Amino acid sequence: MGSVLTVKNINVYYGAIHALKGISLDVNRGEIVTLIGANGAGKSTTLHTISGLLRSKTGDIEFLESSIAHVPAHKIVAMGISHVPEGRRIFQGLTVEENLQMGAFVTKKDRIAHNLEYVYEQFPRLKERTSQIAGTLSGGEQQMLAMGRALMSDPELLMLDEPSMGLAPILVDQIFDIIVNLNKAGTTILLVEQNAQMALSVADRAYVIETGRITLSGTGEELSKSEEVKKAYLGG
Amino acid sequence: MNFLSSLISGLSLGSVYAIIALGYTMVYGISKMLNFAHGDVIMIGAYVSFIMSMHLGMNGWLALLVAMFVCTCLGVLIERLAYRPLRGTGSLAVLITAIGVSYFLQNMALLIWGANPRIFTSLFNGMAPIHAAGGQLNISAESIFTIAANIIIMIVLTLFVNKTKAGKAMRAVSEDNGAAQLMGINVNQSISLTFAIGSGLAAVAGVLMCSAYPVLIPTTGAMPGIKAFTAAVFGGIGSIPGAMIGGLILGIIEIFSRAYISTELADAIVFGCLIVVLLVRPTGLLGKKVHEKV
Numbered sequence: 001m002g003s004v005l006t007v008k009n010i011n012v013y014y015g016a017i018h019a020l021k022g023i024s025l026d027v028n029r030g031e032i033v034t035l036i037g038a039n040g041a042g043k044s045t046t047l048h049t050i051s052g053l054l055r056s057k058t059g060d061i062e063f064l065e066s067s068i069a070h071v072p073a074h075k076i077v078a079m080g081i082s083h084v085p086e087g088r089r090i091f092q093g094l095t096v097e098e099n100l101q102m103g104a105f106v107t108k109k110d111r112i113a114h115n116l117e118y119v120y121e122q123f124p125r126l127k128e129r130t131s132q133i134a135g136t137l138s139g140g141e142q143q144m145l146a147m148g149r150a151l152m153s154d155p156e157l158l159m160l161d162e163p164s165m166g167l168a169p170i171l172v173d174q175i176f177d178i179i180v181n182l183n184k185a186g187t188t189i190l191l192v193e194q195n196a197q198m199a200l201s202v203a204d205r206a207y208v209i210e211t212g213r214i215t216l217s218g219t220g221e222e223l224s225k226s227e228e229v230k231k232a233y234l235g236g
Numbered sequence: 237m238n239f240l241s242s243l244i245s246g247l248s249l250g251s252v253y254a255i256i257a258l259g260y261t262m263v264y265g266i267s268k269m270l271n272f273a274h275g276d277v278i279m280i281g282a283y284v285s286f287i288m289s290m291h292l293g294m295n296g297w298l299a300l301l302v303a304m305f306v307c308t309c310l311g312v313l314i315e316r317l318a319y320r321p322l323r324g325t326g327s328l329a330v331l332i333t334a335i336g337v338s339y340f341l342q343n344m345a346l347l348i349w350g351a352n353p354r355i356f357t358s359l360f361n362g363m364a365p366i367h368a369a370g371g372q373l374n375i376s377a378e379s380i381f382t383i384a385a386n387i388i389i390m391i392v393l394t395l396f397v398n399k400t401k402a403g404k405a406m407r408a409v410s411e412d413n414g415a416a417q418l419m420g421i422n423v424n425q426s427i428s429l430t431f432a433i434g435s436g437l438a439a440v441a442g443v444l445m446c447s448a449y450p451v452l453i454p455t456t457g458a459m460p461g462i463k464a465f466t467a468a469v470f471g472g473i474g475s476i477p478g479a480m481i482g483g484l485i486l487g488i489i490e491i492f493s494r495a496y497i498s499t500e501l502a503d504a505i506v507f508g509c510l511i512v513v514l515l516v517r518p519t520g521l522l523g524k525k526v527h528e529k530v
Contacts, residue, residue, distance in 0.1 A: 053414055077420035089415040091408050093524070102408045105401070106420035153420065 004029050004157050004188050005050070005081075009059035012042075012049050019045045020056070021212040027157065027190050032183050034191040034199040034220070036233055037209035043192040044086050046209070047159050050190075051083040052076045064156065078106040082155035086162045086192075088146035092135030096126055099134050099145055103152030111154060119148040122178060140171040147178070151187075158182065159190045164198060176202055196233035200224040208233075240373055242495045243488065248379035248448065250487020251386030255441040256464030257471070257479035258393065259434030265410040265474040266430045269327065272334040273314060274438060275461015276341035281307045281439030282446045282456060283345060286354055296359045303439040311435025312428050320424070338458075345454035353453045356446035378448045385444060389437060390480050397476060406430060410474065463490075466510050472523025481521060485509075 005027040012020040020042050027033045035043050048054040050061055052073030061069045068076055077083075082103075091099050100119060104112045120127040123144040129137065134145055143163055150158060160179065164172040172195065180202055183189050193199035200206055203220035208229060216228065223229050256278060263271045281303040288299035318337050322330050363377035397403040409416040409426045417423055445460060446452055463486060471482025489509055493502040513521065 051418060053417060072422075073417040074420045074422045077418065083418045085415060085418060089412050089418075091411045091415065093411055094404070094407060098404055098407075101401075101404060102416070102419045102421070105405065149419070 002029050003027070003062075004064060005190065006062040007046070007050065007059070008061070010046075010049055010056035010061065011058045012045055012054055012056050014045075019212055020049065022059070023209070023212070023214055024059075025207050025214065025217075027188060029188055030183070030186070031204040032179070032189045032191060032202055034193055034203040034206045035209055036193055036196040036199055036206060036223075036229075038232075039194065040211075041209045042212040043209055044161055045212075047083060047085075047161050047190070047192055050159065051081060074106075077153055080154075080156035081159065082150035082153050082157070083159045084146045084150045084161060084163065086165065088142050090134045090137075090142055090145050090149065092133070094134055095131050096134055096137070096145060097130040099149050100126075100152050103149035105153075107153050112152070115152050115154055119151050122151070122182070123148050139166050140168070140174070143167065143171075143175060144178075147175075151182070155187065157188045157190060159192075161192045162194060163191070164193065164195045172198060196229070197224070200229075200234075238495070240369075241375075242491050244375055244379050244383075246488035246491035247484060248382045248487070249491055250467075250484035251382045252441050252445045252448075252460065252483075253464045253467045253486050254386050254480045254483025255389055255437050255444070256460060257468040257483045258389070258476065259438050260465050260468040261471075261473055261475060261479040262406075262430050262434050264468070266406055267319070267323070267427050269319065269330045270334060270465070271314075271319075271431075271434075272331070272461070272465075273337035273341055274434065275457040275459075275464070276338050276345075277307050277311060277314075277435050277438040277457070278442035278445070278460065279345060279452075279454060279457030280310060280341060281442035282356060282452050283349055283354075285439070285443045286356055286446070286452060287349075289357065290354075296357070296361070300359065300440070300443050303443060304436045307439035307442075308432045308436040311431040311438070314435075315428060315431040320427075338461075342454045342458070349454065351453065353451050356450040356452045358447040358450065359443055360447060376448075378444070382444045382448065385440060386480070386483075389440070390476070393433075393476060402426075402429060463506065466507065469520055470510050470513055472520030475520070475522045475524070478520055478522035 003026050007023060007025045009022050009024050010020055011022055023046055035046060037043050045054060049056050052071060056069060060067050063079060063081060091102060100116060104115060107115060125141055126144055126148055137145060163175050176198055179189060191199055200220045200223055206220050206223045207214050208216040216223065259274045284306045285299045285303040288294040288302050289296050314337055318333050319330055322333060358378060360377035360381055365377060366375045368375060397407060405421045406426050408421060409423050413423055464483065467482035467486040468479050470486060471478030486506055490502050490506050493505040497505065
C-alpha cells in the first residue's frame with residue numbers, strides 16, 4: 001500500500017485571496033480518499049492545483065514518487081492523473097464518442113479500444129448514445145460521460161469533483177455505486193464532495209477542509225462519528 | 237447576362253472574403269480574441285509572392301507556396317510573441333495589441349517595399365477566360381480558381397476539424413480550454429496550429445485577391461480584412477461554415493450593390509446588412525448560443 005499522491009504544504013492564491021493555506025494530504029494505492037467541506041473551502045482549488053491548472057507558491061506535490069508541482073497540466077494526465085472537474089465540463093458540441101476520444105488523447109493507440117470497451121461496460125448508457133451530441137444528454141448521463149472520458153486515459157488516480165452535484169437521489173446512488181466499482185477494479189480515487197454523508201460512507205479515509213486549511217482527518221468511519229463533522233456537515 | 241456575371245464576380249470576391257474570414261473565425265473560436273492583424277498577413281503574403289515571382293523569377297505557384305510558408309511562420313510568431321504573453325489578462329489588452337501588430341506590419345511593409353503601388357501579376361496570367369452562353373458571358377480564370385479554391389479549402393478544413401485528432405483537439409480547446417488541458421491536450425500547440433492554418437490561408441487569399449485586383453500597397457490587406465471580419469461575424473463568429481456563408485453573401489451583396497445601386501454606397505450597404513442581421517440574430521447566421529446545463 002504505497003503512497004500514490006503526496007501533497008505537502010501547498011499555498012495557492014487567486015490574486016490577493018489566499019485560497020489554500022498550507023494543505024497537506026496523501027492518498028495511498030487502492031484507497032478512496034474524500035475531501036469534504038463547505039462551499040468555497042478550497043476543495044476544488046486543491047484538485048486544480050494537483051492537476052496543474054493552478055500553481056502552488058510553496059511546498060510540493062508528488063505523484064508516484066516524482067514531483068509534479070511544475071509539470072504542465074497536459075503532461076500530468078499522461079503520468080496517470082485524471083480529473084473530472086466540477087460541473088462535468090464535457091465538450092457540449094462534440095459527440096459522446098468524440099468526448100471519449102478526447103479523454104484518450106494521451107493514451108497509447110493499442111489501449112484505446114480496450115479502454116473504450118471498459119468505459120462502455122461501466123456506463124452502458126453511453127454506448128447507446130455514441131453519436132449523440134454531448135450537450136443534449138441528461139445531467140446524469142453527462143456525469144457518466146465526464147467520468148468515462150476521464151477513464152479513457154487509464155488513470156492510476158481518478159479525481160472526482162462533486163460528482164453528485166445537481167443529480168436526483170437515485171442517480172447519486174448510481175454514481176456512487178460506480179465509484180465503488182471503479183475502486184474495486186483497481187483505480188485509486190480522490191473524491192471531493194459536498195454530500196458528506198455519501199462521501200464518508202464510501203471513503204477509506206477523509207479530510208475536512210475549512211477556509212483553506214485541513215482541520216480534521218481520519219478514516220471515513222471515524223469522521224462520520226465525529227461530533228464536529230456531524231454538526232457541521234451531516235445535519236445533526 | 238449582366239446578372240449572371242455579377243453573381244460570379246460576387247461569388248469570387250465572396251470566396252476571398254470567406255478564406256480570410258476562416259482565419260478570423262478559427263482564431264476567435266480557439267483563443268476568444270479578434271486578431272485584427274490578420275488582414276495585414278494577407279498583404280504580407282501578396283508581397284512575398286510578388287517579390288518571389290517578379291524579382292526572383294520564381295514560378296507563380298511556387299511563389300504562392302513560399303508566401304504560404306512565410307505567412308504560416310509569421311502567424312505563429314505573432315501569436316507567440318504578441319498574444320501568448322497576454323493570455324488571461326483580459327480581452328481589451330489583446331485587442332489593442334492586435335491593432336498594434338496590424339500597424340506594425342503595415343509600417344514594416346512600407347519600410348521594406350515602399351509606398352509605391354506594385355502591380356501584381358495574376359497567378360492565372362495567360363489563361364483564357366471561359367466563354368459561356370454563346371459568348372455573352374465571360375468567366376475569368378481568376379474567378380474560377382478562386383471559387384474552386386474556396387470550395388476545396390472548406391472541404392479539407394471541415395474534414396480536418398471533424399476527423400483528425402488535432403482537429404478535434406482544436407474543437408475541444410475552443411469549447412473549454414481548461415477541460416482540454418485535463419485531457420492532456422497541449423493548448424499552446426493547438427492555438428499555434430490554428431494561427432498557422434489561418435495565416436497560411438491568408439497568403440492564399442492575398443494571392444487570389446491580388447490576382448483579381450492587382451494594386452498592391454502596404455494597406456492592401458486592411459479593408460478586405462475588415463470586410464472578412466464582418467463576414468465572420470455575419471456568419472456567426474467561431475463557425476467554419478458560417479465564415480464560408482458569411483463571406484459569400486458579403487461578396488455578392490457588395491458586387492450587386494456596385495452593379496445595381498451605387499459604387500460609393502456599396503460598403504455602406506454591406507455594413508448596413510451586417511447590422512440588420514445582428515439585430516435579428518445577435519450570434520450571426522450560424523452562430524451557436526452557448527447554453528450550459530447544470
